[in-house]
Amino acid sequence: MSQTIEALAAASGERAEDRGAVARRLVGELRPFRREIGLAFGLIVLSASAQALGPLLVARAIDGPIADGDRGGLAWLMAALFVVYLVGTVGTRGQIAQVGEIGQRVLASLRDRLFDRFQHLPLAFFDRRPVGDLISRVTNDVDTLNQFLSQGLTQLLGSFFSLIGIVIAMLLLDLGLALVSFTIIPVMLLTTSVFARRARVAFRTAREATGDVTAELQEEISGIREAQAFNRTEVNIERFRRRNAANRDANVQAVGITSAFAPAMDVLSTLATALVIGYGGYQVYQGEQTVGLLAAFLIYVQQFFRPIQLASQVYTQAQSSLASGERIYQILDAAPEAADPPGTPALGAVRGRIEFDRVTFGYDPARPVLRDVSFSAEAGETVAIVGPTGAGKTTIVNLIPRFYEVPEGQGTIRVDGHDIRRVTRQSLRRQVATVLQEPFLFSGTVADNIGYGREGATREEIVAAARAVDADRFVAALPEGYDTPLGEGGGGLSEGQRQLLSFARAVLADPRILILDEATSRIDTRTEQTIQAALGRLLAGRTSIVIAHRLSTVRNADQILVVDGGRIVERGDHGALMARDGLYATLYRRQFRDLRAPSTADDANAEAVGVGTGAVR
């Protein structure tokens, strides 16, 4: 949130010329509604002229029929007035509805496009952007535009037209009086600009303070457990109190400035009224002017200043709308994942052979995370990737479903011999299921979450998938079984249970290629064995890539890749790697230190272990 504010503050200073571009694009958003806008314009002109016509008729009534004692004429004029008012009302109503509808549709379309863009941005885009900030663009920033589009714009347009109408009427009524009242305008503009500058600064400070409060709240609420664990509650309460007070003071100050603005304008417009009375009175005194005309003129003068005041309010609104528009276009302009070129074939049913051919990759191209990585996994093989934290293990598996793209010329990844860059992403991802270290659950029932793996899965299939990974038992113990709703992030379930659900999800997806990224580090070994027994069944005929810190997990792999510093430093099966006595052997012994020295002899039993585990229970 505070970043948002900083961005806002920076934006208002530096990008004056960008502002124009943003404004043009925002206006461009209205283009699909050309016809509706034409109609709205018509209605605005209609209601504005009705508004301008009303006092004119009243003045005519006072000077004409009333002065002449013509009751019939008065009735006619009143009837005309009624019609004018009626037309004005219909016009205003249509105009509010029309402009409001256009505004809402533009906003809905912006929200839609933002979401659509999120779905198509490369994952790298999300790596360092706080979720809260992105959400804020869809909600807060679009809402700022909402206020401008649905109220500000109507007011601005309405004011503009009634201003024109009123100015014309005033000039027609009495040129001299009109010019006298206009003398106050420069003073008003000056006052407005002085206030606007101060108000902008004060409001920026206030928004910053509000942002600070929101950001702190967001963090404190999600970190409440830490706060209690570290006995920080009193410190936090005290700290929040300061932020809270700063927010209050900043807002009071900002409102203080705007509170002074309206009265200042009021004083100025009263001055204008006084001028008109003084000058007009003098004219009437001299017999150059009628009383009715002066009365009508007074009404106009008062009406004249209302749109000016409104416009200056809308101006502030427009400023923040532009800032918001800029933030929205930043997302819409972000480059999406390159679309699959037309004619890209879909990846058909594969057997699952994966091949990395001299792949070099870095999230920041200048700093490669993987260097010259080559390996191949035959269809149906299990390949384990091990290595210290930060070695590049996750990066390797992220490249397989094309979460990140290997640039041309920096190596090739092939599935069944097809360069994965040459097939559509969706068809590729359908063949690959990934289970992440931190499983993500959506709000919805347990069944919904498992069913996420495949669209249209039946209840039977869902239950079968749960059974396959031994999740069935704990699910059955939940209050409503498979229909138990899960809260935010699967609240209420232990981390291990959440992971089991994500396994069931992967099972249901029935992929050719399965990737387990540290998926079992938080599951106890016994449960893990159950899963592995199940996965063992599932993996028959499938290729799997497994990352694990717990080396017992990877011992049974057909092939183990030891990664360090972005390179594969050792490869082979458990036995071969132990015999080699390199990094793997060191890591392995470290984990099992203290126990009898592991002998390579029992590697022969590696396969028996899986079976044995099953047999124990």
Place this chain on the structure above:
Amino acid sequence: MQPGGMRALGRALRYLRPYRRDAGGALLAVLLVSLANLAAPQLIRLAIDVGIDDRDRGAIVLAVGGLVGVALARGLFSFLQGYLAERASQGVAYDLRDTLFAQVERLSFAFYDRSQTGQLLTRLTSDVEQIRAFVGGGVVQLAAAGVMLIGTVVLLLELNWRLALVALAIIPAIFAVLLRFVRRIGPLFGRVQAALGRLNTTLQEDLTGIRTIRAFVREDHETRRYRVVNDELLDANLTAVRVFSASFPLVFFFANLGTMLVVWYGGNQIIGGQLSVGELIAFNSYLAFLLFPILTIGFQASGIPRAGASALRVFEILDEPLEVRDAPDATPLPPVRGRVTFEDVRFRYPGSDAETLRGVSFTAEPGQTVAILGTTGSGKSTLVNLLPRFYDPSAGRVLIDGHDIRTVTLASLRGQVGIVLQETLLFSGTVRDNIAYGRPDASQAEVEAAARAAQADGFIRALPQGYGTVVGERGVGLSGGQRQRVAIARALLVDRGVLVLDDSTSAVDAETEAAIQEALDRLMRAGDRTAFVIAQRISTVRDADLIVVLNAGEVAAMGTHEELLRESTLYNEILGSQLRPDDGPDDGPDHGPDGPDDGDLVAAGIDAPAAEPVGVAAGAAPFRRPEEPGR
């Protein structure tokens, strides 16, 4: 309006009490502004009727001077009104938020198990804002509008009762329109708000789970789901637009109609000689004053259901009982030696049928390291969460040095129990701030020492700005293992008598973990700390003085690694393949002999808490890891 909304709103109004002077001042200012407003048309009438018609130059000067004076007074008062009302309303918001935050900080974990961050955030921000807008501004405006309405009506009647009656004829019509508007817009605001909430939730979920969505190629599904909510929001908004457009132009129409009727009727009266032109014009000006308070009332009234709903939501939090709090006669816990006893502890999560802990008893002696082991969902985290009183047991007691922890103050208890939680959270701020979270006043040397012990010093120094590097959502991304190490350093820095590590090294590779373990061991021994460790990895639990094996909320077995290896099937099963390399060739038969012992062990686990096995364990394992003392 939701039932109880009015009462909640009444309760929110009480927050205005400390600011009654500001609020009263604002009200007075509004009335003075209105008075000034009422004076202006009189002056205009004076100018026209006396000054111009009677050719009285003095009257014109008086009127013009008066107008300017009135405008100045009006300016001053309307400034005061805005300023004072804002001060009162911001004061109310400040107090509400302050009270809410203190409450939020103190609510127990059980509350957070069933709450959503986004929901709580909304209550502290936009709900408080709604209440602020109404209680601070709305109430003053409503009161002022009421007074103005009555004042204007009286004045109009006073001025010319015939004309007044004609003008007032439109009032019922306007009120009818406004009433219909308020009735329709209330639920609509609710619909818009609800749709917005759903949109927020969907967004939050989709952006957090973007990897999962991509992995399962569910973009289209999510887009459809989102579009449904977005369409709903659009629909609600469009309906609101229509309600607005159907109401306010109509109000102005009736108001204009009032003007027309007055001019018509008044015109006829002038023709009849019963009225002067100036009087008619002045009357017409006052008529405008009638409309303003009516519009205010209509507008503010539409805010009442909204503010009521917000007040309900806010007080729901404030009324949430603090499940874990200091007993009235709580005493501070004296500096602990670290003897921790669980006495037949039972625990059931609220709303759950099954007990998560079913009679757990054991004792940890000062300086011991206790490993808690068990299958997923066996109650390990729940057990250690009872130590700092994140939850209170449903039955049984937890004692530290013989004090029931419910009889000591929370601050003194938590000040002496350090815990590294399962999910590590970094706050946005520097690495240093994150480590010093529990002791903001720690020196740089102390922070670095803690980081070294947690094996974090190395990678921290490699960060762009070392300890000054900003981390958290907006900062440099740390890997899971790095985050865990920062969290461990955080716990180590506070240097407590009792330390709890809840699966806090799961994302760290074996080598780093061993180093952390070693540092922890050194610290434990030096400071005589009692440590509770939950872990899945054999290397973590093996060296513990006491291993407690949990199964379905009960202690299934207890003892040292060697004892359990010999005697517990479950222990062997849980560590499973991790043990295999050392057990030699095995495929089941090896475990055969363990079978018969099983029942005995379970019984022993329950009946013989602490005393015997622990004593043995403590004696047997003061020093482990013979191969590493040199490091």
